Amino acid sequence: MIIAVDGPTASGKGTIAKRLAAHFGVPCLDTGLLYRAVGRQVALNEGDPDNAADALAACAFPDALMEDEILRSEETGGLASRVSVHPGVRQALFERQRAFAETPGGAVLDGRDIGTVIAPDADVKLFITASVQERAKRRWLEMIAKNIDDEDEIPLSEIERDVVNRDARDINRKDAPLKAAPDAMIIDTTSFDADQAFETVLEAVQQALQKP
Ligand code: DC
Numbered sequence: 516m517i518i519a520v521d522g523p524t525a526s527g528k529g530t531i532a533k534r535l536a537a538h539f540g541v542p543c544l545d546t547g548l549l550y551r552a553v554g555r556q557v558a559l560n561e562g563d564p565d566n567a568a569d570a571l572a573a574c575a576f577p578d579a580l581m582e583d584e585i586l587r588s589e590e591t592g593g594l595a596s597r598v599s600v601h602p603g604v605r606q607a608l609f610e611r612q613r614a615f616a617e618t619p620g621g622a623v624l625d626g627r628d629i630g631t632v633i634a635p636d637a638d639v640k641l642f643i644t645a646s647v648q649e650r651a652k653r654r655w656l657e658m659i660a661k662n663i664d665d666e667d668e669i670p671l672s673e674i675e676r677d678v679v680n681r682d683a684r685d686i687n688r689k690d691a692p693l694k695a696a697p698d699a700m701i702i703d704t705t706s707f708d709a710d711q712a713f714e715t716v717l718e719a720v721q722q723a724l725q726k727p
Contacts, residue, residue, distance in 0.1 A: 516541070516621035517636065518720065519629035522643035523693060524592065524681045525650035525657075527704050527712050531643055532625035534713045535720065539623070544615045546626035546633070547595065549608050551586040552576045554594025564597040573598065574607040587661065589654075589669065589677060596681050599627075600688040609633070627685055630696035639723045641716060642695035645705040647682070651675035 518535055522528040529545055536543035554564060556576035562569030585591055598604050609632075616622055616634040624633060630640035645653075651674045658669070685693035695701055700719050704712040 516638050516724070517616050517634045518621075518623040519634050519637035519640045519696070519699075520623060520625040520643060521627055521629050521631075521641070521693070521695065521699065522625075523627075523650065523685065524596075524678055525654040526643045526645050527653065527709065528625045528641075528643040530709055531641070531713055531716050532623045535716065536623040538717065539621065541621040541623060542615070542618060543623040543625070544612065546608075546612055546624055546629065547592075548581055548586055549611065550595035550599045550604070551591050552580045553598045553604055553608070554596075555580060555583070555586055555591050557598060558591075558594060564594050567601045567603055570598040570601045571603040571607060574604055589658070589674070592681070593677065596684045600684065600690070602690040605632075605690055627693040628691035630699050631694065632691045635696070639720050640696045640699035641720070642699040642701045643712075643716070644701065644703050647675060647678050649705045651678045654678065 516539070520528045520532040520535070529547070532545070533543050553570060553573045553576060556573035557564045557569055560569065560573055562573060564570060580586070612624060612633045616624055626633070630637055630642070651671060655671050655674050682693070700723065702716055702719065707715065
C-alpha cells in the first residue's frame with residue numbers, strides 16, 4: 516500500500532503523512548528533506564543553487580546530513596526549492612524515493628510530485644493545501660516553537676512573502692511541478708487544527724482503501 520501526500524509548503528502535509536504512517540504501521544519518507552539536504556550541501560560546497568552542475572554535485576551529500584536540524588530552517592527550505600528545479604537533481608533523487616515507495620508492506624511519502632511522478636501507482640493520493648496566510652502563520656509558529664531561526668528578525672509578513680515565492684517556484688518549474696494528480700483527493704485544511712485535519716484525512720483514506 517502506497518500513500519502519496521503532496522501539497523505546498525507548510526500545508527501540514529508532513530504531520531499528516533507521519534500520523535498516517537503511524538496509524539497504518541508503515542514507514543514515512545519526508546522527500547522535502549532530500550531536497551533540503553542537497554540545498555544545504557550546495558551551501559557547504561560554496562556552490563550556486565541555481566547552477567545545475569553545482570546542484571547535481573551536491574546530490575552526493577553524506578547520509579548524516581539528513582539528521583542535521585539546520586535542514587528545517589527557512590534558509591535551507593529556500594535553497595531546496597532552488598535546487599529542486601534542476602531535472603538532474605530530481606533524477607538523482609528519484610531511485611531513492613521509488614525504492615522507499617516499494618517497501619514491502621507499504622509506505623507513506625510526502626512531497627510535491629509523489630502522486631504524479633514518484634508513485635503514480637499509489638493506492639491513495641492526497642493533495643493537502645491551505646491558504647497562504649494560514650500556512651505562513653503555521654510556519655512562523657513552528658519556527659518560534661523550535662527556535663530554529665531568530666524569529667525576532669523574521670516578521671510574519673516576510674514568511675508570507677517567502678511562502679508565495681516558494682509556491683511560485685514549485686508550481687512553475689518545468690520538471691515535476693507542484694500539482695495535484697488528476698486522481699488525488701484535495702483537502703483544504705485552512706480552517707482545521709492538526710487533529711481535525713488528520714481526522715478528515717484518515718476518514719478519506721479509509722474510504723478510498725475500501726473502494727474495490
Ligand atoms: O516540503 P519542503 O518544504 O521540505 O520542501 C522543500 C523544497 O523541496 C520545496 O520547496 C520543493 C522541493 N521538493 C520537491 O521539489 N519535490 C518534493 N517531492 C519535495 C520537495
